[in-house]
Amino acid sequence: MPANLTPQYYKLEKEFKAERDPFEKLRLARELLAIMPKHKGTDKLQAELKAKISKLKDQVEGGGATHGAHRVDPFSHIDQEGAGQIILIGAPNAGKSSIVDAVTHAHPEIADYPFTTREPHAGMAEWETIQLQLIDTPPVSAEHMEHYIPNLVRQADLVLLVLDVSSPDWATHLLEIRERLEARRVILSDHEPDEVEDTSVMYKRTIVAAHKYLDEGGAQGLADVQNTMPDYTIVPTSVLDDSSMTSLLSTFFGALNIMRIYTKRAGQPAEFRNPVILPAGATVEDAARGIHKDFAQKLQFARVWGHSKVEGQRVKNTFVLTDRDVIEFHM
Numbered sequence: 001m002p003a004n005l006t007p008q009y010y011k012l013e014k015e016f017k018a019e020r021d022p023f024e025k026l027r028l029a030r031e032l033l034a035i036m037p038k039h040k041g042t043d044k045l046q047a048e049l050k051a052k053i054s055k056l057k058d059q060v061e062g063g064g065a066t067h068g069a070h071r072v073d074p075f076s077h078i079d080q081e082g083a084g085q086i087i088l089i090g091a092p093n094a095g096k097s098s099i100v101d102a103v104t105h106a107h108p109e110i111a112d113y114p115f116t117t118r119e120p121h122a123g124m125a126e127w128e129t130i131q132l133q134l135i136d137t138p139p140v141s142a143e144h145m146e147h148y149i150p151n152l153v154r155q156a157d158l159v160l161l162v163l164d165v166s167s168p169d170w171a172t173h174l175l176e177i178r179e180r181l182e183a184r185r186v187i188l189s190d191h192e193p194d195e196v197e198d199t200s201v202m203y204k205r206t207i208v209a210a211h212k213y214l215d216e217g218g219a220q221g222l223a224d225v226q227n228t229m230p231d232y233t234i235v236p237t238s239v240l241d242d243s244s245m246t247s248l249l250s251t252f253f254g255a256l257n258i259m260r261i262y263t264k265r266a267g268q269p270a271e272f273r274n275p276v277i278l279p280a281g282a283t284v285e286d287a288a289r290g291i292h293k294d295f296a297q298k299l300q301f302a303r304v305w306g307h308s309k310v311e312g313q314r315v316k317n318t319f320v321l322t323d324r325d326v327i328e329f330h331m
């Protein structure tokens with residue numbers, strides 16, 4: 001019985017065969033299985049593909065000890081730390097490492113020649129009472145993009161697209177970066193749509209750093225970026241302007257759509273150092289669960305102070321919290 005595979009299948013299969021990165025290969029294999037027509041004629045193909053998926057799964061999950069050690073690409077995943085993971089993407093020399101150097105304790109190599117950064121590196125930035133994780137990456141250009149970059153972008157909460165606005169080349173670089181990522185089904189976007197028709201495509205919320213805006217030509221470049229990308233949040237940045245770095249971190253916090261909830265024990269002051277980080281719109285019950293999974297079940301009531309226009313009132317478990325609320329749980 002003929003398999004009757006579609007042109008779409010053959011196209012994807014070609015991509016699958018050419019892909020070297022195991023994470024991406026696994027994703028493509030699952031996609032292939034999903035679009036494969038399911039009938040007698042494809043039974044053998046389906047079984048083969050399922051075996052490949054299982055092998056790739058072992059590989060990316062670091063398992064499969066019984067099958068011998070598999071080499072896993074060390075750069076395809078960076079463990080999330082802090083309240084959000086932000087990946088910096090940009091052309092060679094745009095200033096990505098300089099930004100990471102300015103706002104975190106990491107000290108990446110910075111130089112006035114392109115392709116200085118060879119590997120991704122994470123650094124933690126402190127903003128008010130929270131920590132944000134920034135990932136510095138090797139540059140993306142028309143000639144080259146490290147194969148793991150799209151995966152890192154997929155896994156991050158937010159992208160910071162770094163454009164050197166003091167150079168008129170920023171527009172060409174923007175186009176090249178977009179094209180490179182779109183070829184790997186990652187679309188930099190001013191917002192993440194609620195629904196996407198093609199689930200293999202990922203839209204990633206992107207903030208733009210109009211970097212080196214204080215340099216010669218920077219003011220014009222900034223204005224041009226604002227005109228070209230009217231729907232994006234654009235932050236003028238320069239390592240010569242400390243306040244621009246603080247604005248950047250505060251913009252990240254806003255775009256992450258999260259809130260900080262502080263806890264207190266009855267009769268004691270609130271603990272303002274380690275907030276519970278929750279998605280905006282979370283409830284008292286979500287906050288309890290965020291601390292411990294048993295907490296939510298045992299919870300009798302809570303009192304909330306702060307920005308939700310309540311001052312220590314008893315509230316229901318379904319009460320919707322606001323950023324910087326203080327909560328006291330009663331079990």
Ligand SMILES: Nc1nc2c(ncn2[C@@H]2O[C@H](COP(=O)(O)OP(=O)(O)OP(=O)(O)O)[C@@H](O)[C@H]2O)c(=O)[nH]1
Nearest residue numbers: 093094095096097098111112115116117139238239
């Ligand atoms: N004038 C000025 N120079 C900057 C600024 N930010 C970075 N630079 C300079 O720009 C050059 C490139 O900076 P990097 O931070 O290494 O750029 P990168 O994007 O990490 O470069 P690659 O690792 O090659 O992709 C260096 O000479 C920096 O000193 C800035 O805000 N203003």
Ligand SMILES: [Mg+2]
Nearest residue numbers: 096097116117
């Ligand atoms: Mg760099």
